[in-house]
Amino acid sequence: MTKAASAAAKDLAAxxxxxxxxxxxxxxxxxRSRVVPIGGLADAAVRGVGATSLFAVFDSHDAITYAHSGLGTPSGDIxxxxxxxxxxxxxxxxxxxxxxxxxxxxxxxxxSYCQRSVLERQVAEAAKRGLEFRAGYELEFSVAPAGSEDVVSAPGHRGPAYSPHALIGLDEFIAALLHDFAANGLQIGQLHAEYGVAQLELSLAATDPVSAADDQLLARQTIHAAAHAHGLVASFAPMIGLEAAGNGWHLHTSVRRKGRNLLAGDGVPEGDGAAYVGGLLRDLPALTAITxxxxxxxxxxxxxxxxxxxxxxxxxNREAPLRYIPGTALLGVEHANVELKTSDASANPYLALAVVLAAGMAGIKDSAVxxxxxxxxxxxxSEGERNTAGVLPLPxxxxxxxxxxxxxxRVSGALGDELLGAFRAVRASDATWAAERAPEEIVAAHLWRY
Structure with a gap:
């Protein structure tokens, strides 16, 4: 490791x-990040760099909560x-x-609080069961001129939605995104002007779950840097205005056994593929608490x-929180996947994928209907029609x-007791902060956090 890291550092320095x-x-x-000088990279690859353990109990506003007993004091290092x-x-x-x-x-x-390790455990469990997952994100974000207080009053483009005309004023930014994504090793399926105010969307190619979570973080860094270089700011916030369409980071997954996509079916998933989607649907209220x-x-x-x-x-069905996308004669049966729409940039990508895998695998194990x-x-x-159909509102x-x-x-257990306690403490801290504020203030305070 030391020799390889030293060689990588030497090449980068050159x-x-x-x-x-x-x-x-x-x-x-x-x-969050720590920046190490290039000369310190080889040492960091072996010994790491220090950070406070309290990052696990930072809330969305950079306040530290001590409500979780496992991290109840300012002492500790990782x-x-x-x-x-x-x-x-x-x-x-x-x-x-x-x-x-x-x-x-x-x-x-x-x-116990390492989110990446939580996902790695779920991937390892899938391998034990003979399952292999693929995952990819669609990222929605909004742009505004640098220095803007919000997006709605200062949109980075004025539409029309899905129109090439909307992107003409962003030509240099779009070109930079396409160049930088390719140079950073990120494959984009497509990019377009989306439906919301000054909204764009791009899709990342599907890969293994841990790489998909890594790619999501690298994509954020790439987008923010390109926006800054071209006089823009990007917001991935779930809400940019009370009446505006929000930003989702839709999570697409598929599951394979012995190379066969279990979600492939005759227009609908069948067998274990249906059980996988059934597991996600069964656990959707709890999943949404993480995603x-x-x-x-x-x-x-x-x-x-x-x-x-x-x-x-x-x-x-684009109103469905779980949208099944079948394979077709044009795309092939291996294209089949399921999209989770109740997912956004405020979710830790490793935890989001970990609980999706856990719920889906439990569905296969239990033959979920x-x-x-x-x-x-x-x-x-009407409410009566929804009740008759068994369609309940999400939390x-x-x-x-x-x-x-x-x-x-099934969902809480995927996190483990320690991480679950820290996650809940952070959510409670956010809820206490929001309880004293108007909706407009809540939206404004989160607009540039992501």
């Missing part, structure tokens, strides 16, 4: 790199060890490189906004999310 961002995401989905195989020079910040980290205890042993955990997340989950306000699934798909928007139904407040999470051992 190319003009002077420092490396060692990056992770906290329990609010907010990226080591951040870069994952060297994911080391990248940042095309949009050419003097800097980037690498995700594992968080270890001070003595180098596993640390859309912030106060603005609950504000975003409204009918009519393609966000997924009710617990149901559908085939290509998948009800008939719904092709309509239940938001337009609409932090307290409802916490209740759903605690009631579901």
């Amino acid at each position: 190319a003009g790199v002077v420092g490396v961002h060692l990056t992770w995401a906290d329990n609010n989905g907010i990226p 080591r951040l060890v870069p994952v060297m195989e994911r080391l990248r020079r940042l095309a949009g910040q050419p003097a800097l490189a980037w690498a995700p980290v594992r968080q270890l205890a001070a003595d180098g042993s596993p640390w 859309a955990p912030s106060v603005p997340s609950t504000m975003r989950l409204r009918p009519g906004f393609f966000a997924g306000a009710y617990a149901f699934w559908g085939v290509e 998948l009800p008939e798909p719904i092709a309509e928007d239940p938001g337009g139904w 609409a407040s932090p307290s409802e999310q916490d209740t759903a999470l605690l009631a579901n051992p």
